[in-house]
Amino acid sequence: MAIESPAKVIDGKSVAKQIREEIAVEISRMKDAIGVVPGLAVILVGDRKDSATYVRNKKKACESVGINSYEMHLPDNSTEEEVLHSITRFNEDPSVHGILVQLPLPSHMNEEKILNAVGIEKDVDGFHPLNIGRLAMRGRDPLFVPCTPKGCIELLHRYGIQIKGKKAVVLGRSNIVGMPAALLLQREDATVTIVHSRTKNAEDIIKQADIIISAVGQAHMVRGSWIKPGAVIIDVGINPVEDPNSPRGYRLVGDVCYEEAIKVASAVTPVPGGVGPMTIAMLLSNTLSSAKRVYNFH
Numbered sequence: 001m002a003i004e005s006p007a008k009v010i011d012g013k014s015v016a017k018q019i020r021e022e023i024a025v026e027i028s029r030m031k032d033a034i035g036v037v038p039g040l041a042v043i044l045v046g047d048r049k050d051s052a053t054y055v056r057n058k059k060k061a062c063e064s065v066g067i068n069s070y071e072m073h074l075p076d077n078s079t080e081e082e083v084l085h086s087i088t089r090f091n092e093d094p095s096v097h098g099i100l101v102q103l104p105l106p107s108h109m110n111e112e113k114i115l116n117a118v119g120i121e122k123d124v125d126g127f128h129p130l131n132i133g134r135l136a137m138r139g140r141d142p143l144f145v146p147c148t149p150k151g152c153i154e155l156l157h158r159y160g161i162q163i164k165g166k167k168a169v170v171l172g173r174s175n176i177v178g179m180p181a182a183l184l185l186q187r188e189d190a191t192v193t194i195v196h197s198r199t200k201n202a203e204d205i206i207k208q209a210d211i212i213i214s215a216v217g218q219a220h221m222v223r224g225s226w227i228k229p230g231a232v233i234i235d236v237g238i239n240p241v242e243d244p245n246s247p248r249g250y251r252l253v254g255d256v257c258y259e260e261a262i263k264v265a266s267a268v269t270p271v272p273g274g275v276g277p278m279t280i281a282m283l284l285s286n287t288l289s290s291a292k293r294v295y296n297f298h
């Protein structure tokens, strides 16, 4: 029997850095040629600590590549009308090429109504139903693809992992990750199965996968014994687990038991340092392509 070779770590952090460098070059080329700098507006409602951290990281990432960032921070008790009003303002502002409404919104707000208000040509999150609908249809193309699933596919491409003809299993069916990830894999000619909380024999199905994208939000749910030898694993989960040895009192782990997976799989994304940084890189990429599209600059 062949000796199993150790799995390759898919280094999202370093790929994301490389992508940011490529974006920075493009942005200065555009600035030199037509004097335009892309702009991203972020709307944050409420005081969730994790959301505030994510928004801060997004702004930092914008700065690092030369994208102008605009932040609208509204209090938790804002009305839906106030949020809709900020969206309208950014929709009409020509210096803004991308609008991101940080999720989750406070529970008294209608997420659907708010996301529908973002102009599809500025929908850099790719959450507008028209963009998702086009993603689902053959022969149609969305203006933007949701950042996290796009980052997963980009990692597979940059590591030279073939998707066409492969059996792919997506764990989770959320609107922001699982569902669009499955659609993207299908567009790349994989044969796709979605496993979710009501799936029977999830383990048996997962075990057949050549490619696994996991987005369920359950620490260490996928065990090494569930993985086909040589499979490729993209772990989207970012789950806090108690860790008295860590300065914050917790550390982040994926949906997949990394220590076990790395022994069976041919390639695995770590958490942190895997899909997370790619999500932000794709947001910058979507913002750049939005600005390019407006000015017909290529």
Ligand SMILES: Nc1nc(=O)c2c([nH]1)NC[C@@H]1CN(c3ccc(C(=O)N[C@@H](CCC(=O)O)C(=O)O)cc3)C=[N+]21
Residues within 6 Å of the ligand: 054, 100, 101, 102, 103, 104, 125, 147, 148, 238, 252, 271, 272, 273, 274, 275, 276, 277, 278, 279, 280
């Ligand atoms: N409208 C909207 N769009 C989003 O894209 C969106 C959102 N709302 N709400 C929240 C989620 C979450 N999300 C992450 C982005 C980067 C990391 C990331 O870079 N994580 C680092 C670790 C960060 C740490 O150590 O705390 C990593 O995985 O290496 C994580 C999570 C975007 N989201």
